[in-house]
Amino acid sequence: MAYPRFEGSTSGFLPTPRARDANGLNQRCNQECLEGAVRFGMPLMLPTPNTMDMLPARTGAARDRILHRGRANGMACEQTGNVRESVMMMTPDGYGRYGRFTPAIRVWERTLGRTAPSPTCITRVLRQWVRQLPTEGLTPGWLLRHALTPNRPKGEQWVTAPMRERVMAIWRQSGDVSALLPLDVWQAIWADRVGEDTVLDADILPQPCVLQAWERLSGRALPASLTYLSPVFVEWMMGLPAGWVTDPAHWRGVEGNHRNMMIRMLGNGVVPRQAAAAIDWCLGLREHLSH
Structure with missing residues (x-):
C-alpha cells in the first residue's frame, strides 16, 4: 500500500501529525500518518495540542458520538483526537500513568532530558x-x-x-x-x-x-470534574522550557481564566524543535538551489 503523505519525501520527515490522525481511521477513512509511523517503527504519538483542549473532556453521549464520527463500519475509535480527552484515558494500568502512549513519552523524555510531568491536574x-x-x-x-x-x-x-x-x-x-x-x-x-x-x-x-x-x-x-488536562504537561510535550508559559509570575494582574489562556497559547504555539528543523531544511534547500 502506498502512503502518499510520506513516501518519496526527500526531507526525511514524516508528515506533521494531525489531531484527527489519533483516531486511526479519520473522517476521510485513511490513516496514513499512523500507518507511516508504524512502518518506520515509531511509537504511537499523542494528538497535536489544539485550542479546543481548554474545554472539559466530553463524556457520555457526546463522547460516544465523536468516537463514531466518520466510521462507516460502525466501530468506535479508540480516541477522540483531543489531548484533553486522551489524557483522561491514561489511567494507571500495565503501561503506567501515560497509558498506551508510554513508549512515546519515554522517547520524548530521553530526547528532552526531562522527566514527563503528570498529564492531568486537579480542577x-x-x-x-x-x-x-x-x-x-x-x-x-x-x-x-x-x-x-x-x-x-x-x-x-x-x-x-x-x-x-x-x-x-x-x-x-x-x-x-x-x-x-x-x-x-x-x-x-x-x-x-x-x-x-x-x-x-x-x-x-x-x-x-x-x-x-x-x-x-x-x-x-x-x-x-476532578481533573483536567495539565498545561504543564502540554508545555513539556512541546519541548518548551519549564514555566515558559505556566510560570504563575507571568499571569499576575492578568484578567480572565489563566489556565484556559495557557492552553490557548500552547495550542496556538509552535514546537521549537519542529520549527528549527523546518528552517534548517529550507536554508539547506535555498543553498542547494543557489548553486
Whole structure:
C-alpha cells in the first residue's frame, strides 16, 4: 500500500501529525500518518495540542458520538483526537500513568532530558470545594476512622473490602496517612495558601474512599470534574522550557481564566524543535538551489 503523505519525501520527515490522525481511521477513512509511523517503527504519538483542549473532556453521549464520527463500519475509535480527552484515558494500568502512549513519552523524555510531568491536574472547582470542607476532614485520625469504615450503620457499603485492604496495607507499610492523601498539600489548599495559577498534579488526588468520606462529611456532592488536562504537561510535550508559559509570575494582574489562556497559547504555539528543523531544511534547500 502506498502512503502518499510520506513516501518519496526527500526531507526525511514524516508528515506533521494531525489531531484527527489519533483516531486511526479519520473522517476521510485513511490513516496514513499512523500507518507511516508504524512502518518506520515509531511509537504511537499523542494528538497535536489544539485550542479546543481548554474545554472539559466530553463524556457520555457526546463522547460516544465523536468516537463514531466518520466510521462507516460502525466501530468506535479508540480516541477522540483531543489531548484533553486522551489524557483522561491514561489511567494507571500495565503501561503506567501515560497509558498506551508510554513508549512515546519515554522517547520524548530521553530526547528532552526531562522527566514527563503528570498529564492531568486537579480542577479549580475541586479546590474551591475542599476549602469549604469541615476541619476534621483533613486530620489523620478522622480519615483513618471514617474513610476506611467498611460499612454504614444500615449495612450499606461505604468502601469495598478490597479497596479498604489495599489502602490499609499501604498505610501499615508507610506508618502514616500519606497512603490516603498528602495532607500537607491538601491542608495548604484548604487554607488557601496555594496560588490559583499553581498547577497541582492529579497525582495528589486521594483514594476514592477518602473522597467518599469527604462527601459524607460535607453533605455536598463532589464536583463533576476532578481533573483536567495539565498545561504543564502540554508545555513539556512541546519541548518548551519549564514555566515558559505556566510560570504563575507571568499571569499576575492578568484578567480572565489563566489556565484556559495557557492552553490557548500552547495550542496556538509552535514546537521549537519542529520549527528549527523546518528552517534548517529550507536554508539547506535555498543553498542547494543557489548553486
